Amino acid sequence: MIAHVSRWVLPVDGPPIDDGAALVEHGRIQALGPADKILAGFPGAVVDHGQGAILPGLVNCHTHLEFSALAGQVSPQSRWEDWLEAALAGFAALGVEEIESGIRRGIAQAWETGTALLGEVSNHGLSWPALQQARLAYHLFYECLGFNVLSLGDLGEAFPFFALPEVEDTAWISAAAHAPYSVSPALFRAVREWNARGQRPQTVHLSESWAEAAFLAEGDRFFRDLLRRRGRWVPDFRPPSQTPAAYLGSLGFLGPRTLAVHGVWLNTPDRRLLADSRTWLILCPRANAFTGAGQAPVSELIEAGVPLALGTDSLAGNWDLNLFGEMRWLRENFPDYPGDLWLRLGTLNGARALGREADFGTLSPGKQAALGFIPLGGKPDFWIDLYQSGAAGEFRWICESGWGEGQGPEVPALPPSPTPNPQK
Ligand SMILES: [Zn+2]
Secondary structure, eight states: OEEEEEEEEOOSSSOOEEEEEEEEETTEEEEEEEHHHHTTTOOSEEEEOOSEEEEEOEEEEEEOGGGGGGTTTSOOOSSHHHHHHHHHHHHHTOOHHHHHHHHHHHHHHHHHTTEEEEEEEESSSTHHHHHHTSSSEEEEEEEEOBTTOOOOSSHHHHOGGGGOHHHHTOTTEEEEEOOTTTBOHHHHHHHHHHHHHTTOOEEEEESOSHHHHHHHHHOOHHHHHHHHHTTOOOTTOOOOOSOHHHHHHHTTOOSTTEEEEEOOSOOHHHHHHHHHTTOEEEEOHHHHHHHTOOOOOHHHHHHHTOOEEEOOOOTTSSSOSOTHHHHHHHHHHOTTSOTTHHHHIIIIIHHHHTTOTTTSSSOOTTSBOOEEEEEOOOOSSHHHHHHHHHHTTOOEEOSSSOSOTTOSOSSOOSOSSOOOOTTO
16 A cells, blocks of 8 residues: 655545545555545655645546647637638548557547546447557547438448457447437437447537537538538428437437537527536537637636536647647636635546546545646645646656556457448
């Protein structure tokens, strides 16, 4: 048993502990509290990390590792539609090896900056083998697109990935629906039913751009042209004349196992709908700034009681995969909220959203010893100090081994050859 001691210990589900200690054995947290109590009569090794904070590893609920090779190649945009076109063109020019090495770099960056659990949205299945070998834990959302899928029985009919027995047997794999403008009602239903069979979480991009709201309201041109170019247009499509959130509600796609991502353009009834249905909203504030999408109404979402967690989104649409950057952004832009709120969103709430709070999200006895340390310089605002240090890459792990091990099924890594998503 080892005792880790530092000036502060941040359990997340309780107030910071001054001069705290965490006892770790067999990769699990055994006890937590003030160092003088925890260390009284303690016979094991004591590691004093000094002036800084011990905290749990972060939970990033939304990324696309397969876009990591586009890091630095797509510039920030003021118009989201321009960003989307640039990202799609950039991705189409990538070779499989570039994509795969990008995935490995993305995982390494997320791990090194403090991510313990990653919610990954995959279009090609290419990130799964790398995640099975990663030290961080993951949940893989295999993303389905198909605006023109007018009828569908089982999801595996259109997406062979879901017909693989090792996929069915892996608890941390789900089906994802890309977005209300790229997924038909039949496909939404098939995704929902596949996930519901295994009580799995599901995810969907929601109200990221104004163009999405306009498309569902009145069939706006941008998405009609995009879907036509990609051969997915349905000539007799009639817009539902609903907001994206109301539309997802009418399809039965909202609820406590749904992670809706972005939520930039949500009106008052939309926010109430998400709160009442206990749908998670994953805030990606720096990605929204990068892509020109706008910003989610954070204060109004909090006021409405919408369950919130955090994501970075991809390296095609953010500067890095360091989730402390999101916390810093939120602390700086919403200084009136308690400073620890953003850490809770980036740890405990994320773990709850992904159904992994038994292992991650807080420093609690019994959970995985996913402990890190951030040195602090003693700035007057403790939380700004923490988030800035984390965003500057000062985080380091103090546990001894990864806990993502054992997350792969007992089969060779997939896919043996690239199997591009047929609907993309
Ligand atoms: Zn995304």
